[in-house]
Amino acid sequence: MSPRSDPEFFDAKYRADPDPWNFDTDWYEIRKRNLLMALLPHPRYGAALEPGCANGHITTMLAQRCDHVLATDIAPHALELARARCRHQVNVTVERWAFGETWRWETAFDLVMLSEVAYYLTEPALTAAIEDMAAHLSTGTTVVLSHWRHDEEDHHLGGDQATRIALSGLPHRPVARYLDDDVRIEVVAVR
Template sequence: MSRATETLPSDYFAGIYASDTDPWQFTTSTYERDKYAATLACLPRPRYRAAFEPACAIGVFTRALSERCDRLLASDLIPAAVEAARARNADQPTVEIRQGAVPANWPEGLFDLIVLSEFLYFLDPRDLAEVVRRVGGAIEPGGDLVLVHWIGETDYPQSGDQAAESFIAQAASFAGLMHQDRTDKYRLDVLRAGASR
């Protein structure tokens, strides 16, 4: 299977959402349900002050994560996904959903939790390096980073393992690996930002 060589364009995802409002079965998939539970279970702290979840899709995990956060900012590239995420989290006053691409539309501010779930492999190496740089400037000292990625075959610019390992290596100057977990379908990596950078 040949891989895409550049970051997947917005048209790719817009086309997917045009034909299915829940294209990855976020609301019904056993894989997604189990992955969400494992992601929440791996969080080192019971609660976070301010979290960021880019590529939130239709906001299913966003809603679950919001229970652990005083404030949660989530974003997605596709307007239809943003609308669905806003509707799903409309009764959650601590959740804000924005439309925007990552890394181009990275938000201002500092976060003590950043969750990068199932999207780093959509990025080419240059854009992944820019995400690492943005994360480095946005994570508070002592803050946590969570990477979650499917490890099956894809034609994305990078595999789940390649994307995660590349992120971890490039983030070594500001964050160290705390925990890793791997199933036959996905990997979970938890990093913590250093106290001094």
């Protein structure tokens, strides 16, 4: 199978199984979510953007730390699942949008969570997406990059490669970092 970034591929996964990557039970996923929240440098954020929200696990955690969370995905069924998971969190909005599409947000986000989404883009597409995103973020915005470090046939890029490309296109200063055999998390502030 070749690398994927099309909505139908992801939607088919969510139609077949509402938890296709075992977000509910996999220790990697549970641990990663807790690491992501622990590495955020501020106790509270005004507005967060989470592209590739999947079925909303990280979204629900972000909603506890943010005044508003805009969670996006390209798979319609994933969006339904995220809306259901976040139905009691009135500060969450779930919309269809793919990271890599033209930036359309007027919101001044002070947190962008890119967890396991950048490697679904090709190198040129990721470079363009980061440049577009950077042009719309304010100085001091927290950006989190989190990626699985093992090769996957459905990814265009490896996790470390996607992280390097993103960091090279984003004017930033490092804030925090976590690295192990499975995951790389980089937390930066936009300069």
